[in-house]
Amino acid sequence: QLHLQESGPGLVKPSETLSLSCTVSGGSITRSSYYWAWIRQSPGKGLEWIANVYYSGSTYYNPSLESRVTISVDTSKDQFFLRLTSVTATDTAIYYCASLRRPPQSSSWNFDRWGQGTLVTVSS
Amino acid sequence: DIQMTQSPSSLSASVGDRVIITCQASQDISNFLNWYQQKPGKAPKLLIYDASSLEAGVPSRFSGSGSGTHFTFTISSLQPEDIATYYCQQFEKLFTFGPGTKVDLK
Numbered sequence: 001q002l003h004l005q006e007s008g009p010g011l012v013k014p015s016e017t018l019s020l021s022c023t024v025s026g027g028s029i030t031r032s033s034y035y036w037a038w039i040r041q042s043p044g045k046g047l048e049w050i051a052n053v054y055y056s057g058s059t060y061y062n063p064s065l066e067s068r069v070t071i072s073v074d075t076s077k078d079q080f081f082l083r084l085t086s087v088t089a090t091d092t093a094i095y096y097c098a099s100l101r102r103p104p105q106s107s108s109w110n111f112d113r114w115g116q117g118t119l120v121t122v123s124s
Numbered sequence: 125d126i127q128m129t130q131s132p133s134s135l136s137a138s139v140g141d142r143v144i145i146t147c148q149a150s151q152d153i154s155n156f157l158n159w160y161q162q163k164p165g166k167a168p169k170l171l172i173y174d175a176s177s178l179e180a181g182v183p184s185r186f187s188g189s190g191s192g193t194h195f196t197f198t199i200s201s202l203q204p205e206d207i208a209t210y211y212c213q214q215f216e217k218l219f220t221f222g223p224g225t226k227v228d229l230k
Binding site: 046047048049060062063096098107108109110111112114115116117 | 125
C-alpha cells in the first residue's frame, strides 16, 4: 500500500521560493503506470493541480503556474520535489503530494493515493 | 481550459436518503471524470474513476454515471460517515477539479 508524506517549511516569505518534498513508501517511485503529482488547496481556489512527474523525469505543468514551478524526482531516495518561485499570499494553501495512476493501454488517470497535506503560509 | 461546475454547492440529507450530485464540464470530456470524497482535515480520497468505475474497497452505495459534459454521482443510502465534501475532476485535458459539494446531515 503506497504511502506519501510531505515535508518542508510551513512559512515562506513573499517573493521567496517554496520548496517541498514528498517521500514515497510502500512501493518504489519507479513503478510503472504511476506518475507523481503536487496538488494544492486554498479557500479561494479550491483544489488546483500543480504538476506531475514520471520517474524518468518527464513532466507536465499547470499552464497557470508553469513559469514559477519545477517538479523533480530522486529515484535513489523514492522522493519527489516541488519548487515554486516568487511566492505571494495567493500561494498560501495546503499542499498535497499524490500518486497519479495511469494503467497500461488505458486513457485513465486518477489520483489514487494522497499524502496528509502540509499547510504553507506565505507571510512576512 | 476545461471548467468544471457542480450542483448543488451544499445539501442537507437524512440518514438513508438518496443523494445526487451533478457535475458539468465546459466541453466534451467523454468519460474522463473521477469523483473524490474529502472529510474535514483530511486529504481527498478517490471513490469513482472513469465516470462509473468503483475504486477498490469503496462501498457499493457510491456510484457514478454520465459521459460527454454531464455527470452524476449518487449515494444510494446516506450514512453518517458519508458527511464530507465531494469533488469531480476531469482528465481529458490536464487536470481540473470542480468546486465541491458539501454534504451534511439534516
